[in-house]
Amino acid sequence: DRSPFSRDFISRIGASQELVVVPEPLGPSPTTILDAGNVRAVIVIPPGTQRALAAGRPAPIQSLVDATDVVNALTIKQILTATSAFVGATYAPPSAPPAVALHVRIWFNPGGNEALFIVPGVYAVILAMFPTLLAAIAMVRDKERGTIVQAYASRLRASELIAGKCLALEFIGLAEALAIMAIGFAVWGVRFAGDPLPLLIGTPLLVCCQVLLGLLIGARTNTVTSAIQASGSINSLVSVLLSGFMYPVFTMPPFFQWLSDLVPARHFINITRDAFVRGSGWPGVWSEVLMLAIIAMVLAVGAWLPMRRMQMSD
Numbered sequence: 001d002r003s004p005f006s007r008d009f010i011s012r013i014g015a016s017q018e019l020v021v022v023p024e025p026l027g028p029s030p031t032t033i034l035d036a037g038n039v040r041a042v043i044v045i046p047p048g049t050q051r052a053l054a055a056g057r058p059a060p061i062q063s064l065v066d067a068t069d070v071v072n073a074l075t076i077k078q079i080l081t082a083t084s085a086f087v088g089a090t091y092a093p094p095s096a097p098p099a100v101a102l103h104v105r106i107w108f109n110p111g112g113n114e115a116l117f118i119v120p121g122v123y124a125v126i127l128a129m130f131p132t133l134l135a136a137i138a139m140v141r142d143k144e145r146g147t148i149v150q151a152y153a154s155r156l157r158a159s160e161l162i163a164g165k166c167l168a169l170e171f172i173g174l175a176e177a178l179a180i181m182a183i184g185f186a187v188w189g190v191r192f193a194g195d196p197l198p199l200l201i202g203t204p205l206l207v208c209c210q211v212l213l214g215l216l217i218g219a220r221t222n223t224v225t226s227a228i229q230a231s232g233s234i235n236s237l238v239s240v241l242l243s244g245f246m247y248p249v250f251t252m253p254p255f256f257q258w259l260s261d262l263v264p265a266r267h268f269i270n271i272t273r274d275a276f277v278r279g280s281g282w283p284g285v286w287s288e289v290l291m292l293a294i295i296a297m298v299l300a301v302g303a304w305l306p307m308r309r310m311q312m313s314d
Contacts, residue, residue, distance in 0.1 A: 001048065001049040001050055003049065003050040005049060008091075012086070013080070018079055034066055035280040035284065040076060041063055041065045041066060043080065044062040059088070061102050062103050062105075063103070065077055066278070067106040067107060067108055068273050070117055073112075077104050080102060108277050108279070115189070116190060117277070119190045120276045120277065121244075122180075124245065124268040124272055125245055127173060127207060128210055128268075129235045130173075131176070132213050132214040133231045135165065135213070135215050136214040136230065139215050139219055140218040140223065140226075143222055159304055161307065162300070162303050162307070166208065166211050166215065169211045170204065170207055173207030173211060174204060177203050192275060192279075194274070196275055198285045199275040205264075205292035206268040209295050209296045212300050212302075215303040216299060217230045239264075242256060242259060242263045245265070267289075268292065271285050
């Protein structure tokens with residue numbers, strides 16, 4: 001509306017200390033803005049709203065809320081409802097009844113199904129734990145049994161050894177991903193909501209990241225016990241707490257928000273929730289797939305460095 005009413009409405013939403021107001025251009029439609037995944041809600045104040053209030057006529061305001069996270073969606077709805085009631089009563093004539101009618105539409109998950117929010121996050125947590133553990137054990141067990149000497153005595157390069165172990169464990173991780181997603185489909189009815197291609201590319205990348213992390217841990221440790229403890233600690237403290245599965249990332253302190261960018265599971269959760277709930281496809285999650293590829297390359301170098309002094313170094 002670009003009126004004193006609309007400016008007051010927006011400022012009071014920001015004053016709630018719960019929401020951050022982000023101005024958007026008038027060109028894109030509200031659904032297009034919400035589908036991009038950069039905002040949690042879109043509020044539309046039509047032109048002429050303040051004039052309608054002053055004349056005592058109803059003044060509808062639309063808000064579309066992203067219900068991928070059901071708990072946060074309900075909180076946003078309550079804030080918007082309370083704000084519209086207060087500001088509408090302020091600008092309406094004293095004798096008129098409340099004139100602002102806030103029409104809220106829950107987007108992506110209108111039924112508020114918790115399984116659509118939790119189950120895709122569980123996919124990321126499970127795939128972040130077990131491939132890392134298997135890779136760490138596979139690498140360090142060669143040291144304990146002495147079979148790593150055969151690799152050093154051969155003409156095998158460090159990069160070839162890592163690639164071979166990574167490829168074998170990649171297939172195991174993909175089989176695990178297929179199994180847990182089949183369970184999610186059969187038990188909770190979690191189905192694709194849009195383009196599945198980002199998920200089909202992101203899943204091998206996540207498994208690769210976690211396998212390389214396990215190989216890095218195995219290359220730096222000397223016993224199976226220490227490898228299990230290291231991989232378990234990293235996954236429980238990082239992949240669970242900083243992935244956005246238990247706590248939304250935007251509610252964390254800035255340092256931990258930055259640190260979560262280095263966690264593969266954080267990016268994969270966004271991919272799975274988009275694939276099974278939001279359905280925006282590449283426009284909404286291309287950056288998450290790119291980050292998984294970058295993290296995989298960094299972990300590959302990290303796993304290679306401790307073993308680069310094999311007899312045929314790279």
